[in-house]
Amino acid sequence: MGSKRTGEKLIYWIMRGITYLVVIFIAYILIDILLNGLPAISWEFLTGDPKKSGAEGGIFPAILGTLFLVIGTILVALPLGMFSAIYLTEYAKQSKFTQTIRMAIVTLAGVPSIVFGLFGLGLFVVALDFGSSMLAGSLTLACMILPTIIVASEEALKAVPKYMREGSLALGATKWETIYKNVLPYALPGMLTGAILGIGRAAGETAPILLTAAAFFLPELPSSVYDQVMALPYHLYILATQHPEAQKILPMQYGTALVLLFLVIGLNFVAIVLRIKVRKKYKW
Numbered sequence: 001m002g003s004k005r006t007g008e009k010l011i012y013w014i015m016r017g018i019t020y021l022v023v024i025f026i027a028y029i030l031i032d033i034l035l036n037g038l039p040a041i042s043w044e045f046l047t048g049d050p051k052k053s054g055a056e057g058g059i060f061p062a063i064l065g066t067l068f069l070v071i072g073t074i075l076v077a078l079p080l081g082m083f084s085a086i087y088l089t090e091y092a093k094q095s096k097f098t099q100t101i102r103m104a105i106v107t108l109a110g111v112p113s114i115v116f117g118l119f120g121l122g123l124f125v126v127a128l129d130f131g132s133s134m135l136a137g138s139l140t141l142a143c144m145i146l147p148t149i150i151v152a153s154e155e156a157l158k159a160v161p162k163y164m165r166e167g168s169l170a171l172g173a174t175k176w177e178t179i180y181k182n183v184l185p186y187a188l189p190g191m192l193t194g195a196i197l198g199i200g201r202a203a204g205e206t207a208p209i210l211l212t213a214a215a216f217f218l219p220e221l222p223s224s225v226y227d228q229v230m231a232l233p234y235h236l237y238i239l240a241t242q243h244p245e246a247q248k249i250l251p252m253q254y255g256t257a258l259v260l261l262f263l264v265i266g267l268n269f270v271a272i273v274l275r276i277k278v279r280k281k282y283k284w
Contacts, residue, residue, distance in 0.1 A: 033258050040255025050217055050235075055249045059256055061221060065134075065229030066203060066263060068222065069213065072138030073145065073202045078195055080142070081149030085191070088150070089157040090179055102154075109147035116144040117208040125212055135225040137213025144208055145198030152194025156187040185278070192275040196268050203264045206233040232260040 048058025092098045120140025130136040160183050168178040206214075214234035222229050236256045243249055 030261075033254060033261060036251065037254035037258030040251040041258065045255055046259070055243070055245065055252065059232065059235060059259060061218060062230040062232045062235040062256070063259065063263065064221060065214075066232045066260070068134055068229055069137050069141060069209065069231060070199060070203050070267060072134060072225070073141040074195070074199065076139060076142035077146050077149055077198060077202075081146050081194065081198075082153050082191055084146075085150050085153030085157060086179060086184075089154050090175070090183070105147045105150050109151060112207075113144060113205050114207040116140055117211040119143065120208055120212040131226065132213060132215075132228050133226045134213055134222055134229045137209045137229070137231075138225075140208045140212045141202040141205065144205065145202050148198045148201070149191075149194040152197065153187070153191040156190025156193070157183060159190060160186050189275045189279040192271055192278070196271040196275070199267050199271060200264050203267060204233055204260065206237045209234055210237070232256060232263065236260065 045058045046063070047060050049061060050059065051057030088098060088102065117140065120136060120143065124130045124136035124139050125132055128136075130139075164182050164186070165178055168182045169175075173181070209231050213229055214231045215228040216230070216235065216238045218228060218230055236253060239249055239253045239256060
């Protein structure tokens with residue numbers, strides 16, 4: 001008995017130590033970015049255009065381009081992911097075919113982002129002739145986060161008790177009325193969790209937009225979805241790896257990283273607030 005308790009305590013402290021270690025690493029990264037990035041933040045930096053290959057000026061076009069790409073990704077991926085999850089959970093019969101589809105979705109969730117970038121390059125940029133554009137980049141990012149949204153949405157729908165469906169159907173409601181009025185409101189907070197994870201990933205990815213949408217510098221802001229855009233992840237990648245004076249522009253790198261970090265946190269915060277409001281409104 002004593003050896004079992006000792007083993008249990010040992011496992012507990014190992015898990016606790018690993019958790020603290022992860023927190024320490026994350027805290028170190030965040031503090032490093034904050035301390036080195038804050039001195040670079042200014043009104044000119046946030047609202048100006050890049051100058052001298054990014055060594056001076058601002059990152060406003062990159063901020064705007066990142067927001068455009070994220071909004072386009074959400075508009076495509078969110079409805080597709082949620083409706084796919086509704087079909088697989090509520091309508092599709094449980095068979096080997098649906099099991100294969102689910103396995104494919106889970107597998108796609110773990111595919112490296114560069115593979116999605118090559119897929120987007122081949123399909124959207126070349127085959128569909130969208131060119132390197134905001135549209136091609138948003139569609140590529142949507143394909144990348146779609147599996148995450150579908151899996152999270154499916155789990156949220158399955159968590160809604162069956163009696164809520166059965167009671168609605170017994171009262172004469174149609175299948176869609178039951179889903180729309182009795183299932184979706186209670187599953188929506190969990191479905192938004194998948195959206196939050198997807199948004200964070202889409203905003204910070206470099207490889208997909210590198211091949212489909214991003215440019216390091218553009219003389220003017222995009223005027224249509226068929227134009228290229230500047231984006232914070234790609235801008236940061238070029239500053240850190242391709243600039244001839246990488247050490248000299250280190251403050252610009254940290255400043256860009258800090259803005260990207262706050263942008264991702266801000267997008268996630270908006271989604272989390274929305275999820276909390278929905279959860280408070282619909283409780284079961």
